[in-house]
Amino acid sequence: MKYLIIFLLFPFLAQAQVKRLSVKVCDQSERALTDVTVVLLDSAGKLIYTSQVDTAGRFDYAIAEKNLYRLAISHLNYENQELYFRSDTVQNLVLIKLSPNETKLEEAQVTGKRPRVIRKIDRLEFNVQGSNLSGLNSWDILKRTPMVMLTGSNIAVRGDKKVAVMINERKVMLTGEELKTLLENTAGSDVQAIEVITNPPAKYEAEGSTIINIKMTKSQLYGYRGVVLALAEQSNYAKQLFGLTQYYKNEKINLRATYNYGRGTYARYGTDFVYYPNEQTSWESIMTRIDQNNSQNSYVFSFDYTPDTSLTIAIGLNGYYGPKSAGVYRVPTSIYNKDGQLESSYLTKNDHVDSRKTNNLYLQVNKKINSNWNANWSSYFTTNRRSNLQDVWTDLNFKDQEPTSTRFVSDNASQNQLLSTQLDFFANLNKVALEFGGKFSTVKTKSTLLFFDDERGSFQERADKSNVFDYDEQQFAAYASMEYKWGKWSWKGGLRLENTALNGIVSEPADRNHQNYWALFPTFYAQYHTNKEYQWGFSYGKRISRPAYSWLNPAKSYYNLFSYFQGDPRLRATIIHNLNIMFTKENWNVDLFYRYEQWPSMEISIQDNINHQLIYHYTNIKKGQGAGVDLSKSFQLLKNWSLNTQLEGMYNVNYYQGRDLELYRNQVWMANGNVSSTFLLNKNVDWNLEIGNSFESPTIQGPFKISGYSSTYLLTNRKFFNKKFEVNFSFMDIFKTEKQRVSSKYADQNNYYNDYRDTRKVNVTLRYHFGNQKIKNSANVPKKTEEQGRL
Secondary structure: OHHHHHHHHHHHHHHOOEEEEEEEEEOOOOOEOOOOEEEEEEOOOOEEEEEEOOOOOEEEEEEEOOOEEEEEEEEOOEEEEEEEEEHHHOOOEEEEEOOEOOOOOOOOOOOOEOOEEEEOOOOEEEEOOOEHHHHOEHHHHHHOOOOEEEEOOEEEEOOEOOEEEEEOOEEOOOOOHHHHHHHHOOEHHHEEEEEEEOOOOOOOOOEOOEEEEEEEOOOOOOEEEEEEEEEEEEOOOEEEEEEEEEEEEOOOEEEEEEEEEEEEEEEEEEEEEEEEOOOOEEEEEEEEEEEEEEEEEEEEEEEEEEEEOOEEEEEEEEEEEEEEEEEEEEEEEEEEOOOOOEEEEEEEEEEEEEEEEEEEEEEEEEEEOOOOEEEEEEEEEEEEEEEEEEEEEEEEEOOOOOOEEEEEEEEEEEEEEEEEEEEEEEEEEOOEEEEEEEEEEEEEEEEEEEEEEOOOOOOEEOOOOOEEEEEEEEEEEEEEEEEEEEOOEEEEEEEEEEEEEEEEEEOOOOEEEEEEEEEEEEEEEEEEEOOOOEEEEEEEEEEEEOOOHHHHOOOOEEEEOOEEEEOOOOOOOEEEEEEEEEEEEOOEEEEEEEEEEEOOEEEEEEEEOOOOEEEEEEEEOOEEEEEEEEEEEEEEEEOOEEEEEEEEEEEEEEEEEOOOOOEEEEEEEEEEEEEEEEEEEEHHHOEEEEEEEEEEOOEEEOOEEEOOEEEEEEEEEEEEOOOOEEEEEEEEOOOOOOEEEEEEEEOOEEEEEEEEOOOOEEEEEEEEEEEOOOOOOHHHOOOOOHHHHHO
16 A cells, blocks of 8 residues: 555655746747757756657756756757756746857758657657658658658558558548559658657547648748759659749748659559469459559648737648559469469450549638737548549450450549538647537548440440549538646646437438447646656557548459459548657667557458459458557767667457358567668768668458568768759669569468559659748847837
8 A cells, every 4th residue: 555655645745845947939029930949968067858849839858956957959040059947946937048059050061960850749750851861752651761661652651551640730542553553643842750649639520530731841041042953763663743932931821832753654663463263264364554644733822920929820732633543554364273273364454544633722810819818729621522534344264165355444533522610729838738629521522433334235424333422521520629837747638529420322322321420539738857868758549540431442343354452431430559668868869659449441352262352341340459569769879870770569450251251360479670871971961871671571451461571772962063953863663672462361262462552663853942041040130229228
C-alpha cells in the first residue's frame, strides 16, 4: 500500500522541486513564430533539452528550482537570442521577441543538410526543406520518410494501409495511382516537412489509422522572388518536369503561385501465375505495361492576407490535370499441363486512354480574439474527375478448340465532389489549454460504366455488365480536448463525436445501401520531462477507416477476359485502437506501439477454379493486430560526416475467411528502415553527398504474402554563381532491387505476381533563384523620431 501512495503522490512531490518554464517566441509585432529551435543548457553549457516551438510559438519545460540556465533561441530568418536566468526569477510566461536578420541571407542557402527528424508525443516530423532530398519529387521523398512504406502505389505505416493523406492539413480525395501521379509531379523543393501522425488529436477527423500531412513551403522573404526548376529523369524511359514558382511578400500579403509541367513514359514489368488444381494447369502471363503521358499539369496558388496582428485570411487553389495517358499492352499467356508442357495460350491486347483532373479550393480565417483565445474557420471544396476507356482484344488458342478472337470495350467515368467546413476555438488559460469545435462535410460521387462485347455474335452494349453507382455521404462531428501541464508532467485528453449518414444506389445488380450511425473517439496523451536529457510519453487513440468510394462500387471492371476487379457496396468501416509509448534521450528516439483492428478492409485475390478467373476484390477480413518498436538515432561521426538511422521491427497478424468458409491466420515478423550517411564536401558552396539504403522485410496483407525489398541511393547537391544556381544529382535503386512478389497460397488458392516499376533511375535537377533573396532587416524598418520617442 505504501508504494501505491508514493506513486499517486509522485506528481505532487515532483511539483515541489521543479518550476515550469514557459516561453513564447514572436516577432516585433508580437505575431507568434514557428520553425524556431529552442536549446536549454545548464550553467556549464551542457545540453539539457532541445525542441521546436509549437504552432502557437510556445515552448514548455520543467526546470529545477534555484538553478542557473542558458536559453538559446534560433530561427533561419531572425537574429539569434540567448537568455541567462535563474529559475526562481521566472514569472509566468516569458515573451521573447526576435528581430529580422540585418545581413543578407538566402532562403535556399542551407540546401544539402541532412533531413531532420523531430519526435513529438503524437507524431513524427520529417523536415526535408533545404536537404538533399529536396532535389527529388514528392513521391520519392515520401518513400524515404521514416515509418512510411510504399508498395507500388499503396502507402502503409507500421504495416497498416489505412492511411489518410493531407496537404497542409486539408484532406486529399485521391487514392492509389492518382495520388502517386500527383506527388510525382510535385517538386520536392515545394515540401517543407512530412508529418506522420500516428495518434491524431481530437481536432482531426477520425478517418484513417494514421494521418500523413505534407506541409508545403511558404516564403519568409520580403519582396518578389522566384525559382525556376528543370528535372530530367532517365530509367528505361525518360521523363521531364519543368516548373516555375513565384513569391511576393510584404507586411500584410504573402502570395505564392506554382506551375509544374511534366511529361514522360512510364513502365511497369511483371509476371502473373495462377495454378488451377482441377485440371492441374499453370497459367503464366508476361506483363509489360508502357504508358505515355505527355501533359501532366500541377498548380498551386495561395494568398495570405494579414491586415493586423489579430487576423489572417488565407485563400488558395491547388490541383492536377492529366488530359491523356495512353498505352497499348500486349500480354501473352501460356498454359502448361502438370508435366510442364505447353498445351494452350492466348494473347491479350489492351488499348486504353486515361484522363484525370482534380481541384481543391480552400478558405481559412484565423482570428486572435484576445491574448488567450483564438478562433479558426476553414472550408474547402474538392472535385475529382477520372475517365478510362479501354478496347481489349483476346486471341484464343486453346487445346482441342479452333482458334478464336473476342473483343470488349469498357468506358468508365467517375466524378467526386467534397465540401467541408470546420470551426475551431483555442484557449490558453495559465496551465490549461482548451480546444473545441465542430465540422460538417458532404460527399457526392457518381461512377458510370458502359460495357460492350461480341459475346452474343455482334458487337453490342451489355446492360447486364454496365452499371451506374450513386453515392452520397454526410458527416457531422464535434470535439473537445484539454491539455494540462503540472511540473514535469503534461496531460492531454480529447473526445470526438461523429455522425455518418450514407446512401449508395447501384443499378446493376439493383441494390441500395443506407446507413446512419454515431461513434465516439477518445484520445489520451501523457508526457513526462526530467531535469536531464530524456522524456517519455504514452498515448491512446481510437480511429475509424471508412472504405474509399471506388471500393464500394460492385461493378466488374475487367482487366482482360479472365480477370477483373470488383468492389463491395456493403463494406464495413474498420475500427482501430492505437497504443504508443515513447522514450527520448538526447538523439535517441524509441517508440513502442500496438494496433488492434476490427473488420479491416483490403484488396485480396480470389481465383475461380471452375471458370478460370482471377478476381481482385475489396472485402473485410475479421481482424488484424500489429505490435513493434521504432528506433531512430543520429550520429555526428566527424565534423563533416554524419550518420542517420531509422529502424522498425514489428509483428503483424491478419485473420481472414477463405472461400471454404474456414478461418485462416497470416502472420509475420518484419523489419524496415533507412540508413543514410551525409558528407559535407565544401561548406562554401554547400556541396554535399548522401548515400543511403532503404529496406523492408517480407510483410502480409490479408491472405497475401509480400516479399521484401531494398533500395540503395546516392544524392549530391552543389551551388554555383553566388548560390543562386543549384545542381542536384540522384541515383535511385542503384542495384535494381525494388522488386516484389505478392502471393496467395492456401486451401485451393495458389497465385502470385511479380512486380517491378522501373525504379532504377538517374535524376538531374537544376534550380535557379531570382529576385529578392534578402531577409527584410531592421535597417529597412522606419526608425522612431525623437518626438515619437517622447510620446
